[in-house]
Amino acid sequence: MDKHYTYKTQGVCASEISFDLIDGHVFNVKFKxxxxxxxxxxxxxxxxxxxxxxxxxxxxxxxxxxSSCPDQLAIAIAECLQSMGENV
Amino acid sequence: xxxxxxxxxxxxxxxxxxxxxxTGEELAEQMKQAAARFTxxxxxxxxxxxxxxxxxxxxxxxxxxxxxxxxxxxxxxxxDVEESLPGLRTGDGVQMVYAGKTVEAKIVFVKRLWxxxxxxxxxxxxxxxxxxxVADFEQHSFQQLALRQRKRKFQGxxxxxxxxxxxxxxxxxxxxxxxxxxxxxxxxxxxxxxxxDREGKTFEQVLPLLVxxxxxxxxxxxxxxxxxxxxxxxxxxxxxxxxxxxGVEFADEGDTAALIGKYVDYLNExxxxxxxxxxxxxxxx
Numbered sequence: 001m002d003k004h005y006t007y008k009t010q011g012v013c014a015s016e017i018s019f020d021l022i023d024g025h026v027f028n029v030k031f032k033x034x035x036x037x038x039x040x041x042x043x044x045x046x047x048x049x050x051x052x053x054x055x056x057x058x059x060x061x062x063x064x065x066x067s068s069c070p071d072q073l074a075i076a077i078a079e080c081l082q083s084m085g086e087n088v
Numbered sequence: 089x090x091x092x093x094x095x096x097x098x099x100x101x102x103x104x105x106x107x108x109x110x111t112g113e114e115l116a117e118q119m120k121q122a123a124a125r126f127t128x129x130x131x132x133x134x135x136x137x138x139x140x141x142x143x144x145x146x147x148x149x150x151x152x153x154x155x156x157x158x159x160x161x162x163x164x165x166x167x168d169v170e171e172s173l174p175g176l177r178t179g180d181g182v183q184m185v186y187a188g189k190t191v192e193a194k195i196v197f198v199k200r201l202w203x204x205x206x207x208x209x210x211x212x213x214x215x216x217x218x219x220x221x222v223a224d225f226e227q228h229s230f231q232q233l234a235l236r237q238r239k240r241k242f243q244g245x246x247x248x249x250x251x252x253x254x255x256x257x258x259x260x261x262x263x264x265x266x267x268x269x270x271x272x273x274x275x276x277x278x279x280x281x282x283x284x285d286r287e288g289k290t291f292e293q294v295l296p297l298l299v300x301x302x303x304x305x306x307x308x309x310x311x312x313x314x315x316x317x318x319x320x321x322x323x324x325x326x327x328x329x330x331x332x333x334x335g336v337e338f339a340d341e342g343d344t345a346a347l348i349g350k351y352v353d354y355l356n357e358x359x360x361x362x363x364x365x366x367x368x369x370x371x372x373x
Contacts, residue, residue, distance in 0.1 A: 002199060004127035020129060022141050022199050027161050032121075047166055048159050 001084055007076035011067045014039055017076050019046075021084075026054050026077060034069050042070050051077050055088065090329045094256035096249045096359055105244045106366055108237035110230060112373045118229040122214060123206040132200045136173045138163030140200050144184065144193040157196070158186065169193070234369035245363050246356060257329075259322055320348060327351025334358065 006018045014034030020027045029046050031039035046054050058074035067075075078088040129141075136142060140162045148156035162170050169184040176182060176195060184193050204210065211225045219228045284294045324347040331337065336354060 002129040004125075004129060004201070006125050018124065020127070020141070020201065022129060023143060023159070023197075025159055027141050027159075028201070044166065047161055047164065 003080060003084060005076065005080040005083075007072070007079060009069075009072040009076075012063065012069050012072050014069045014072065017069075017073055019073075019076070019080075021051060021077070021080055024051055025049060026051055029073065031069060031073075039069050042073065046073065051081055052088070090257060090325055091260055092258040093326075093329045093333065094253050096253055096355075097362060099245075099249045099252040101245055101248060101363065101366075105241050105248075106363075106368060108234070108241050108367055108369045109372045110233040110237060110369060112371065114233055115226070115230055115371065118233060119206060119226065120203075122225065122229070123203050123210065125214070126204050126206075126210050128202045128204075129199055130202065132198050133178055134198070134200070135175050135177055136162055136195075136198055137200070138174065140173075140198050142173055142198050143196045144169070144182065145196050146184070146186065146191040146193040148186075148191075156186070158193075230371060237369050238364045238367045239360075241367050242360055242364065246359055249355075249359050253326060254322065257322075257326060259325065323348045323351060327354060330355065330358065 002020065002022045004018070004020050006016060008016055012034065014031040016032035017029065018032075019029040026046050026049050029043035031043060042058075046058070049057075055074045055077050058070040059078075060074075061068045061070040063069070063071075081088045132140075142160045142162055143157055144160065145155050145157045147154060150156075158167075160167050160170050160173060162173050164170065169182065172182055172184075173195075178195050178198055180195050182193050182195065183190055185191075186193075206222055206225070208221045211222055212220055214225070216225070216228060219225050280294050281291050284291045287294065327347060327350060330351075331354060
């Protein structure tokens with residue numbers, strides 16, 4: 001199943017992340033707010049990654065001693081998979 | 089400490105800082121982003137277009153089953169194969185380079201994103217209070233963009249207000265027994281003395297290093313240090329005075345830097361609330 005997913009972030013500069021999950025892979029990641037260059041870079045690098053591989057890579061990245069935009073993307077992808085009934 | 093507090097509302101603001109505009113393109117983009125929340129994805133048997141996600145497969149003996157699947161997000165410019173895909177369909181073959189080798193790949197599916205036209209039903213799903221129609225949402229989006237513009241203009245306004253406040257507030261002479269001055273000056277003297285002792289020098293010899301003005305004369309350094317202390321004390325005092333006038337708690341925590349930080353936050357809020365409604369934001373179609 002494919003899904004367009006929008007996630008409200010917590011504790012980071014970007015306020016929202018959206019992406020498409022197609023055939024278990026992540027596409028078209030968009031950050032609303034946050035450092036423009038960094039979030040664009042993360043979005044491009046994540047494009048086409050297998051969802052679980054993206055979570056593994058991005059989960060736990062820190063910024064200002066807490067969560068980060070990449071970490072929030074990992075959480076968003078995990079949440080999306082869970083909403084589709086998958087164990088993460 | 090303060091003989092007469094300057095009323096920031098008297099600050100002359102340049103007319104250009106009180107006018108801003110939101111363009112029709114910005115508003116349309118905001119609406120488009122809202123509609124994108126309701127994007128659906130479906131497999132199509134149509135010629136490939138930019139924006140489609142395409143799966144390709146080719147023989148690869150290293151893969152389980154002898155087939156490797158790769159994806160192309162057409163039009164993103166992330167892979168070389170994207171350029172040759174528009175116009176092709178599911179089942180068509182295409183040459184592509186993978187890991188330095190040219191391979192014959194086959195298109196196994198094409199998925200397309202459909203962004204719906206935003207209507208009242210979708211607007212209600214956004215769950216924004218008192219926003220139930222497209223017209224409501226357009227107004228709401230404009231207000232959000234207008235707030236962003238007001239915050240931008242406010243940076244310039246705040247610069248003028250800060251300057252005017254320091255220039256026009258009447259301070260009593262800051263004596264050397266002033267608490268902030270003594271605290272700051274005292275701590276620097278103590279640090280300087282300790283450093284001088286360690287280096288086997290006199291305090292006078294290390295003072296230029298303390299105030300980071302090695303090329304200036306000693307007396308000039310003393311004056312610079314004193315002026316810095318006085319300025320900080322004044323800023324803290326301004327915050328205290330404004331807090332008292334407006335009935336806001338503004339505690340002296342004994343830390344000059346923290347006190348000034350609080351003052352800046354407080355003043356930003358007060359000044360923004362006063363000037364923001366005066367910034368006229370128009371929609372430029």
